[in-house]
Amino acid sequence: MKTVVLAAAVLWGAAASGAPAPAPHRSVPPARASREKAFPFRVERKTLENGLRLSVVHYDSPGLVAYYTLVRTGSRNEVEPGHTGFAHFFEHMMFRGTDRFPADRYNQIIKEIGADSNATTSDDLTVYHILAGKESLPTIVDIEADRFQHLKYSNPAFQKESRAILGEYNKGASNPIQSLDERMRDAAFQSHTYKHTTIGFLKDVEDMPNQYDYSLQFFDRYYRPDNLQVIVAGDVDSGRFFALAEKAYGGWKKGPARPEVPAEPPQTREVRGTVSWKSATLPAVFIGYHTPAFSTASKEGPALDVLSELLFSDRAPLHKRLVLDEQKVDDLEGGAENRRDPFLFEVYARVKQEKDVAAVEKDVEDEIAKIAANPPDAATLAATVSHIRYDFARSLSTADRVASAAARAVALTGDAEAFNAYYAIFPTLTPKDISAVARKYFAASNRTVILLQPPAEKAAEKGESK
Amino acid sequence: MKKTTLALAVLAAVVSLPMRAAETPAKKPGIATVLLPSPGSPLVAVRLVFRTGSSDDPAGKEGLAALTARVMAEGATRSRTYPQIIDALYPIAGDINVQVGKEMTTFFGTIHRDNLAKYAGLLEESVLHPKFAAEDFKRHRQDAIDEISKTLRGNDDEELGKESLNVMLYAGTPYGHPADGTVDGLQAITIDDVRNFCASHFTRDRLIVGLAGGYPAGFAPGFAARFDGLPASGAPRVALPAAAPLPKTSVLLVEKDARANAVSIGAPISVTRSDDDFYPLYVANSFLGEHRTFSGVLMSQLRGVRGLNYGDYSYVEGFVQDGGSTFPVPNVGRREQYFSIWIRPVVPDNTWFAVRAALYHLDKLEREGISEHDLAQTKKFLETYTKLWTQNASRRLGYAIDAKFYGRDFQKELQRRLPAMTKAEVDAAIRKYLPKGRFDIAVVTDNAAKFRTQLLGSEPTSIHYDTQGTPEAVLTEDRTIEKFPVDVKAEDVRIVPAGEMFQK
Numbered sequence: 001m002k003t004v005v006l007a008a009a010v011l012w013g014a015a016a017s018g019a020p021a022p023a024p025h026r027s028v029p030p031a032r033a034s035r036e037k038a039f040p041f042r043v044e045r046k047t048l049e050n051g052l053r054l055s056v057v058h059y060d061s062p063g064l065v066a067y068y069t070l071v072r073t074g075s076r077n078e079v080e081p082g083h084t085g086f087a088h089f090f091e092h093m094m095f096r097g098t099d100r101f102p103a104d105r106y107n108q109i110i111k112e113i114g115a116d117s118n119a120t121t122s123d124d125l126t127v128y129h130i131l132a133g134k135e136s137l138p139t140i141v142d143i144e145a146d147r148f149q150h151l152k153y154s155n156p157a158f159q160k161e162s163r164a165i166l167g168e169y170n171k172g173a174s175n176p177i178q179s180l181d182e183r184m185r186d187a188a189f190q191s192h193t194y195k196h197t198t199i200g201f202l203k204d205v206e207d208m209p210n211q212y213d214y215s216l217q218f219f220d221r222y223y224r225p226d227n228l229q230v231i232v233a234g235d236v237d238s239g240r241f242f243a244l245a246e247k248a249y250g251g252w253k254k255g256p257a258r259p260e261v262p263a264e265p266p267q268t269r270e271v272r273g274t275v276s277w278k279s280a281t282l283p284a285v286f287i288g289y290h291t292p293a294f295s296t297a298s299k300e301g302p303a304l305d306v307l308s309e310l311l312f313s314d315r316a317p318l319h320k321r322l323v324l325d326e327q328k329v330d331d332l333e334g335g336a337e338n339r340r341d342p343f344l345f346e347v348y349a350r351v352k353q354e355k356d357v358a359a360v361e362k363d364v365e366d367e368i369a370k371i372a373a374n375p376p377d378a379a380t381l382a383a384t385v386s387h388i389r390y391d392f393a394r395s396l397s398t399a400d401r402v403a404s405a406a407a408r409a410v411a412l413t414g415d416a417e418a419f420n421a422y423y424a425i426f427p428t429l430t431p432k433d434i435s436a437v438a439r440k441y442f443a444a445s446n447r448t449v450i451l452l453q454p455p456a457e458k459a460a461e462k463g464e465s466k
Numbered sequence: 467m468k469k470t471t472l473a474l475a476v477l478a479a480v481v482s483l484p485m486r487a488a489e490t491p492a493k494k495p496g497i498a499t500v501l502l503p504s505p506g507s508p509l510v511a512v513r514l515v516f517r518t519g520s521s522d523d524p525a526g527k528e529g530l531a532a533l534t535a536r537v538m539a540e541g542a543t544r545s546r547t548y549p550q551i552i553d554a555l556y557p558i559a560g561d562i563n564v565q566v567g568k569e570m571t572t573f574f575g576t577i578h579r580d581n582l583a584k585y586a587g588l589l590e591e592s593v594l595h596p597k598f599a600a601e602d603f604k605r606h607r608q609d610a611i612d613e614i615s616k617t618l619r620g621n622d623d624e625e626l627g628k629e630s631l632n633v634m635l636y637a638g639t640p641y642g643h644p645a646d647g648t649v650d651g652l653q654a655i656t657i658d659d660v661r662n663f664c665a666s667h668f669t670r671d672r673l674i675v676g677l678a679g680g681y682p683a684g685f686a687p688g689f690a691a692r693f694d695g696l697p698a699s700g701a702p703r704v705a706l707p708a709a710a711p712l713p714k715t716s717v718l719l720v721e722k723d724a725r726a727n728a729v730s731i732g733a734p735i736s737v738t739r740s741d742d743d744f745y746p747l748y749v750a751n752s753f754l755g756e757h758r759t760f761s762g763v764l765m766s767q768l769r770g771v772r773g774l775n776y777g778d779y780s781y782v783e784g785f786v787q788d789g790g791s792t793f794p795v796p797n798v799g800r801r802e803q804y805f806s807i808w809i810r811p812v813v814p815d816n817t818w819f820a821v822r823a824a825l826y827h828l829d830k831l832e833r834e835g836i837s838e839h840d841l842a843q844t845k846k847f848l849e850t851y852t853k854l855w856t857q858n859a860s861r862r863l864g865y866a867i868d869a870k871f872y873g874r875d876f877q878k879e880l881q882r883r884l885p886a887m888t889k890a891e892v893d894a895a896i897r898k899y900l901p902k903g904r905f906d907i908a909v910v911t912d913n914a915a916k917f918r919t920q921l922l923g924s925e926p927t928s929i930h931y932d933t934q935g936t937p938e939a940v941l942t943e944d945r946t947i948e949k950f951p952v953d954v955k956a957e958d959v960r961i962v963p964a965g966e967m968f969q970k
Contacts, residue, residue, distance in 0.1 A: 160771065170775070171810050281621055
């Protein structure tokens with residue numbers, strides 16, 4: 001499915017950029033994918049007495065293991081005012097060391113084993129990942145179990161890291177996509193914490209150096225075995241891993257009760273907003289429609305994924321008209337990202353000339369109305385379903401990607417194999433199901449529209465807008 | 467545009483181990499072939515690499531190579547419209563990606579082996595029989611102009627800083643403009659220019675055909691032979707001036723609205739992967755500023771200890787990150803390279819301190835060399851980390867093709883040399899090749915006049931901490947860094963509005 005690039009509110013990495021390079025492997029040929037489970041790998045599980053869940057995903061990547069520690073906490077869990085951005089901030093703090101492995105020593109070990117190590121935070125999860133040779137597994141279990149249980153950092157170290165977070169905010173600030181994302185969420189959500197981006201409101205990021213005590217509370221609350229899952233994919237002996245993990249993580253205590261995330265009330269009227277850009281830019285239309293949470297028990301999510309393809313893929317009629325024939329738009333995307341709670345189906349169109357913005361917005365609405373009234377033909381639906389399944393199979397191309405998919409599934413549902421149930425729904429979709437979700441969710445009253453507005457032509461030409 | 471020149475996601479390929487590498491000459495002379503068969507793999511990675519790039523752009527038509535490649539990869543062929551090509555690629559989940567660097571243009575994709583024949587046919591059509599339809603030309607040219615005039619100038623300060631540094635380093639040479647082109651250059655290009663450039667620069671003698679993964683036995687020779695229909699040869703290879711030390715330090719202040727200042731610092735160096743000395747230099751650089759890891763001195767000192775920004779790294783060759791990974795894309799080979807430091811956006815009060823801090827640590831490395839301990843750590847790191855560069859068939863294939871460009875397989879050569887590499891070799895490379903005291907410095911800033919006054923003044927440029935508890939040893943070092951000499955003359959500081967960059 002074609003999801004909107006800017007909705008990918010994933011913040012990469014305390015250290016580096018995120019997803020490590022794929023590892024070699026032999027996967028299930030995609031051609032067979034439609035007859036097999038979407039996530040076709042053998043998974044072995046064990047739950048420790050303290051609630052920590054362990055999953056081993058057997059995957060043919062000779063000599064390599066991907067080690068994922070998933071915390072089922074993301075910016076979604078930042079319920080207290082003034083503390084947005086803390087899940088991501090905490091991801092950075094996790095690299096600040098323990099008594100046993102101070103930060104320098106931890107980094108030295110990572111360096112010695114030649115691992116690619118990093119972490120990412122998004123709305124629903126924080127995930128720490130290491131890709132390394134399988135011989136390093138005992139070392140990885142040792143250092144990871146230690147830091148999740150015994151993280152220790154000083155207030156000065158905390159404050160210095162808070163300014164790296166501000167630096168991360170600043171690096172994104174020259175890209176209008178960050179501003180569009182901020183504005184969309186703020187406008188579309190009233191109660192739910194999806195109102196803020198993962199990096200947090202700027203005022204909260206700026207105040208982070210003063211929140212040391214809160215950071216200790218955050219760690220105590222969320223970094224607990226019953227809120228984590230460790231997933232190891234690749235060339236791994238499950239019995240050996242379970243034994244190592246039992247020893248390393250077994251003494252860890254369960255945590256206190258965690259706050260509920262407030263529900264979002266239904267939207268009742270269209271909301272509109274504008275991001276006025278001070279530097280040169282193309283204008284853009286960014287539309288968000290509230291859509292349901294990820295579910296393996298409903299046809300609606302898969303139907304929305306099909307809609308994404310039918311409306312916004314490169315072969316969609318709207319793409320052909322706006323991008324290729326009329327050449328009014330240079331980038332057209334749309335889709336609903338999977339989220340634990342109801343989020344948005346987002347549509348993004350970057351428009352070449354400001355005079356066409358209103359017409360492009362109307363074209364998008366008209367195209368949605370067409371499919372709401374006229375179900376796609378069965379052959380088109382079948383081809384689209386096949387493409388989606390094929391694409392997912394192709395995405396599971398390395399140990400690291402397999403572990404990442406399992407981690408996302410855990411974040412969404414708690415189950416590493418949740419995508420099997422999800423992708424099993426696609427073949428049951430009918431053309432009417434597609435139109436039904438279009439009618440249900442793409443109403444004007446369920447829509448938020450944010451326009452990206454370039455500066456006046458003269459200022460943009462000079463590049464001096466301030 | 468969706469596919470910016472080098473910002474392409476490389477599709478993951480799958481391979482089964484062990485793999486056997488082979489290099490086989492194609493039937494007709496002129497087409498080199500790199501083959502990495504892995505019969506058990508269901509996927510096939512394909513790379514068609516031409517030794518053609520933006521350095522081949524004629525003066526006044528900057529952007530011609532990239533525009534030509536895009537019209538080929540994402541345009542009509544003689545037998546199909548572009549929408550028909552999209553329709554044909556959709557059911558086989560195929561993409562024809564294109565990447566254009568200074569001296570290489572790569573058409574590439576990864577496809578399930580069941581669909582390889584169809585994909586190969588579509589790729590052949592695009593490369594051998596492009597139609598150069600007027601509507602495709604118009605679309606891609608406008609997208610490229612927008613990419614420069616809107617996106618690069620106003621949507622990404624870090625890329626703006628890097629491309630500005632490139633212009634400083636290579637002004638007046640074939641490397642001296644972004645691969646996407648310049649606004650005036652693109653506007654001057656006609657559809658006939660594109661057609662003629664394709665005929666003269668996408669020729670058989672410039673092509674390397676690469677296949678990796680589970681392609682069927684006997685497939686490779688026929689696949690390579692499909693490209694026999696290309697013109698045998700065309701334009702001569704463009705001459706490049708040899709790298710020379712900078713005569714002085716120059717500063718370019720690119721002015722635009724900016725919350726924080728992106729900084730790129732660089733100087734040409736005279737070695738590439740082809741040279742013995744490049745390898746110890748690479749090790750020294752990994753210690754100083756390995757891309758996006760905490761193992762580098764710059765990252766540790768500027769970000770870790772001082773909280774100046776999000777990251778700080780250094781490079782001894784042109785570096786383009788491969789999608790969301792931390793690894794460089796392959797097939798951006800160059801005959802001339804440069805050293806650079808990338809300082810990610812810093813709040814304006816601390817920008818000049820950050821520049822001084824980076825140059826201070828470079829100078830320290832040049833004065834003191836690398837310690838035995840640090841060398842041992844860096845070697846150990848690289849011994850394993852280098853293996854992560856080639857974890858899928860497409861990347862492995864890319865590296866194998868780069869080996870033909872440089873005459874050496876970089877990954878294997880580095881791994882082979884690491885165990886025996888000595889401190890003396892690394893220190894010698896540091897002394898001989900890392901730039902000393904003279905740099906080109908590009909800064910994206912919203913207050914260039916103030917910044918200019920600051921850097922030409924004699925006052926120390928102190929770091930302004932808004933955090934508590936900085937250790938005394940760091941504060942002491944700060945007092946040295948804030949006065950670290952950077953010799954810049956007033957006439958060597960230029961202020962250019964972002965809106966005027968990359969115009970010509």
